Amino acid sequence: MSEYLQREAPSEMHIGFLDAEVLDPLHRDSAPPAGVAHKANCSSCAMRAICMGGNLNDADRSRLDTVIHNWRMVRRGEALYRAGDAFQSIYALRSGSFKTVVSHQNGCEQVSGFFLTGETLGLDGICTERHACDAIALEDSAVCVIPFHLLEALCREIRSLQQHVHRMLSSEIVRESGVMLLLASLCADQRVAAFLLNISARQHARGYSRSELTLRMTREEIGSYLGMKLETVSRTLSRFQRDGLIDVKGKRVTLLDLDALDRI
Amino acid sequence: MSEYLQREAPSEMHIGFLDAEVLDPLHRDSAPPAGVAHKANCSSCAMRAICMGGNLNDADRSRLDTVIHNWRMVRRGEALYRAGDAFQSIYALRSGSFKTVVSHQNGCEQVSGFFLTGETLGLDGICTERHACDAIALEDSAVCVIPFHLLEALCREIRSLQQHVHRMLSSEIVRESGVMLLLASLCADQRVAAFLLNISARQHARGYSRSELTLRMTREEIGSYLGMKLETVSRTLSRFQRDGLIDVKGKRVTLLDLDALDRI
DNA sequence: CGCTATGTTGAAGCTACTCAAGTGGCGTGG
DNA sequence: CCACGCCACTTGAGTAGCTTCAACATAGCG
Numbered sequence: 001m002s003e004y005l006q007r008e009a010p011s012e013m014h015i016g017f018l019d020a021e022v023l024d025p026l027h028r029d030s031a032p033p034a035g036v037a038h039k040a041n042c043s044s045c046a047m048r049a050i051c052m053g054g055n056l057n058d059a060d061r062s063r064l065d066t067v068i069h070n071w072r073m074v075r076r077g078e079a080l081y082r083a084g085d086a087f088q089s090i091y092a093l094r095s096g097s098f099k100t101v102v103s104h105q106n107g108c109e110q111v112s113g114f115f116l117t118g119e120t121l122g123l124d125g126i127c128t129e130r131h132a133c134d135a136i137a138l139e140d141s142a143v144c145v146i147p148f149h150l151l152e153a154l155c156r157e158i159r160s161l162q163q164h165v166h167r168m169l170s171s172e173i174v175r176e177s178g179v180m181l182l183l184a185s186l187c188a189d190q191r192v193a194a195f196l197l198n199i200s201a202r203q204h205a206r207g208y209s210r211s212e213l214t215l216r217m218t219r220e221e222i223g224s225y226l227g228m229k230l231e232t233v234s235r236t237l238s239r240f241q242r243d244g245l246i247d248v249k250g251k252r253v254t255l256l257d258l259d260a261l262d263r264i
Numbered sequence: 265m266s267e268y269l270q271r272e273a274p275s276e277m278h279i280g281f282l283d284a285e286v287l288d289p290l291h292r293d294s295a296p297p298a299g300v301a302h303k304a305n306c307s308s309c310a311m312r313a314i315c316m317g318g319n320l321n322d323a324d325r326s327r328l329d330t331v332i333h334n335w336r337m338v339r340r341g342e343a344l345y346r347a348g349d350a351f352q353s354i355y356a357l358r359s360g361s362f363k364t365v366v367s368h369q370n371g372c373e374q375v376s377g378f379f380l381t382g383e384t385l386g387l388d389g390i391c392t393e394r395h396a397c398d399a400i401a402l403e404d405s406a407v408c409v410i411p412f413h414l415l416e417a418l419c420r421e422i423r424s425l426q427q428h429v430h431r432m433l434s435s436e437i438v439r440e441s442g443v444m445l446l447l448a449s450l451c452a453d454q455r456v457a458a459f460l461l462n463i464s465a466r467q468h469a470r471g472y473s474r475s476e477l478t479l480r481m482t483r484e485e486i487g488s489y490l491g492m493k494l495e496t497v498s499r500t501l502s503r504f505q506r507d508g509l510i511d512v513k514g515k516r517v518t519l520l521d522l523d524a525l526d527r528i
Numbered sequence: 529c530g531c532t533a534t535g536t537t538g539a540a541g542c543t544a545c546t547c548a549a550g551t552g553g554c555g556t557g558g
Numbered sequence: 559c560c561a562c563g564c565c566a567c568t569t570g571a572g573t574a575g576c577t578t579c580a581a582c583a584t585a586g587c588g
Contacts, residue, residue, distance in 0.1 A: 234537080238537080
C-alpha cells in the first residue's frame with residue numbers, strides 16, 4: 001500500500017530551511033495574511049543537510065542565502081496562496097502543515113495534497129505564472145519564501161541546484177501519479193491504509209515516530225483527498241481499530257501493525 | 265468538464281520536432297525495440313513554432329539542434345521505455361500516440377496518461393534517474409530523443425529554454441491534479457464526458473477536428489485511466505449516443521453537442 | 529459551561545461492478 | 559472470396575460497496 005502515496009525523501013524535495021532554534025512560531029511581528037517578512041538564513045539552518053541533500057558547498061550555500069532570505073507565518077485556516085494568485089515564489093515548509101485544494105467553478109472542491117514539515121509548496125504555479133490551487137494551513141505554520149526567478153537564475157549557475165529543482169518537480173509528478181493509481185484502482189480500505197502508511201513514512205523520514213500520527217486534517221479532508229465520503233473514512237478507521245491494526249483517539253492515530261496495513 | 269483533464273497548449277509543452285515532410289514513418293531502417301537513430305533537425309522543423317513557442321532566436325535554435333539530433337520509431341504495442349529503465353532522455357512525440365502505465369508488484373496496473381502528437385514523455389524519470397512507468401505506443405509512432413543532461417546544460421545557458429522546461433514540468437503537475445480531481449469527485453458520466461472533451465481540446469489545439477475523434481486506445485484502457493470498468497465505459501458511451509450527445513462507431517467517436525457534454 | 533465543529537454509527541438506496549452471453553469487425557487461411 | 563477465429567465491444571441481470579440521510583456522541587473553543 002505504502003508505495004501508492006510515496007513522496008520523495010526530504011533530501012530530494014526541499015530547499016532552504018531556517019535553523020530550528022531561530023524559529024519563533026509566535027513571533028509577534030507576524031501578521032499572517034499580508035505575510036510580513038522575517039530574516040531567513042540557510043547557511044545556519046539546522047535542517048540544511050536534509051534540505052539541500054548536502055549537495056552544495058559552503059560557497060554555493062551562501063549564494064542560496066541571497067535568494068532565500070525571508071520566511072512567513074501562516075495561521076491555521078489561512079491561505080499561503082490562492083488559485084489565480086500571481087506566482088512569485090515557491091515555499092519550503094519550515095514547520096506546520098498545509099492542504100492544497102483544487103476548485104471548480106460549480107463549487108466542487110477537492111483536496112489535492114497534504115504537505116508536512118520539510119516539503120515544498122507552490123510548484124503548480126510555474127506553468128501559467130498563476131497558482132492552480134489554494135494552499136491552506138492546517139495549523140499555525142512557517143514557510144521559507146523562495147522567489148522563483150531568483151532560484152532560476154541561480155540554477156543557471158549551480159548545476160547541482162538545477163538538478164535538485166528538476167528532481168523536485170519530477171518527484172511531484174511521480175507522487176501525483178501514485179495518487180491517481182490509488183484513486184483509480186484501490187478500494188476504500190486500501191486507500192485509507194495507504195494514506196496512513198504514507199503519512200507514517202513521511203514523518204519517519206524526518207526523524208519522527210513511524211507509528212504515532214497526529215492527523216491535523218479533518219475526516220472530511222481525508223475523504224476528499226482519497227475520493228470517498230467522511231463517513232466511509234470514519235467507518236474504515238473504526239474497523240481497522242476493531243481488527244487491531246490501529247488505535248484511534250480522534251486525531252491521534254497509532255499504527256499497531258504496519259505489515260498488516262501494507263497487506264490490505 | 266473539459267478543464268479537469270486539461271493539458272497545456274502545445275506552445276507550453278513541447279520541444280524539438282522534426283519537419284513533417286522529412287518524416288517517413290515506414291522508414292525501412294527503423295528497428296523499433298533497439299530504437300535505431302535517425303537524424304532530426306529542429307531548425308528546419310515545420311512544428312518549431314508550436315514546439316518552442318517561438319521563444320528561441322535562430323542562434324539558440326541551432327544550439328538546440330546539437331542536443332536534439334535523433335528520432336526513433338516505436339511500433340504499436342512496443343515500449344518506448346519501461347518502469348525501472350535508466351533515465352537518459354525525454355521524448356517529444358512527433359507522430360502517433362502513447363499510453364503510460366503505472367504498475368504495482370501485486371500485478372495491478374493503471375493507465376496514468378495518454379500522449380498525443382506534440383506532447384512530451386518521460387518527465388517521470390528525472391527524480392530517481394529511473395523511469396517510473398511504462399510508455400507503450402498505441403500505434404506506430406515517432407519520437408524525437410532529447411538527452412536530458414544535454415538539455416539541462418543548455419538550460420543553464422538559455423534562459424527561455426530553462427523557463428520552457430520548468431513550465432513543461434509544472435504543467436504536467438497541474439494536469440495530474442486535474443485527473444486526481446476527476447477521479448476523486450466525478451461520477452462515471454462526468455468522467456467519460458471530461459475524457460472526450462479533453463481529447464477533443466488537445467486535437468483541436470493542434471489544428472485537428474474538434475468533434476471527430478479516433479480513440480486509439482481500447483475501452484479497457486480508457487476505463488483504467490478513468491478508474492472504471494470497460495463495461496461502464498461502453499455503457500456510458502452508448503447512453504451518450506442514445507441521448508444524441510455523440511455518435512459512436514467503434515473507435516471513431518463524433519462529438520455532436522460539446523456544450524451538453526460540458527454541462528454533464 | 530454551553531455551543532458549534534467534528535466525528536461515529538446505523539439503515540436504506542443507488543451507482544458501478546461482476547459475471548455472463550452475445551455481437552461485430554478484422555485479419556488469416558482455405 | 560468466404561469461413562473461421564480472435565479480440566474488442568455491447569448489453570443484460572444480479573450484487574457488493576460506497577453514499578446518503580439521519581441521529582447521536584464527543585471535543586474544542588469562546
